[in-house]
Amino acid sequence: MQPMVYWFPTPVAGRLGTLPHPRGGTLLAEEMAGLRAAGVDVLISLLGVPEQEEIGLESEPELARAAGMEFRALPIFDFATPPLNAETAAFVHQIVADLQAGRSVAVHCWMGIGRSSTIAACALCALGAEPDEAFSLISAARGQPVPDTVEQWHWVEQFAHVWPQLRPKHAEHR
Structure with a gap:
């Protein structure tokens, strides 16, 4: 059984999905x-x-690599947001760089709605989308409204506002 990735459009060569x-x-x-x-x-x-332990995903990094994928993690509590800092901006910048290089990036959390949509929306905003446009694209692909919380929506708005200051200096987006 092939897992369901909800792909949505990006303005660059790569694909992004949750x-x-x-x-x-x-x-x-x-x-x-x-x-x-x-x-x-x-x-x-x-x-x-x-x-990860509850679901049985402790070996996800190794098995993802064995299957031929690069694996990255940014642990975020359920229904929460990551810190709004340079480390999170660097994490998003790497997603953007992957997309610009034509790579397909899939982001998961528990259900792929809240945290995943939050980080995916940040990548879209870093590529020039407005937060409402980013969430609309993801919602259309998912067939349901995203993200889970108003706080996640507002966090992406804040991220989009501070991205020009937080993005890595060599980044040339937005």
């Missing part, structure tokens, strides 16, 4: 192979360690 967490435990290797078969080059997890 998805619910992969099935864990004994099904995880199959899930990683399915994501790679779906064209995922970079897999990003926003789950914290307790969530």
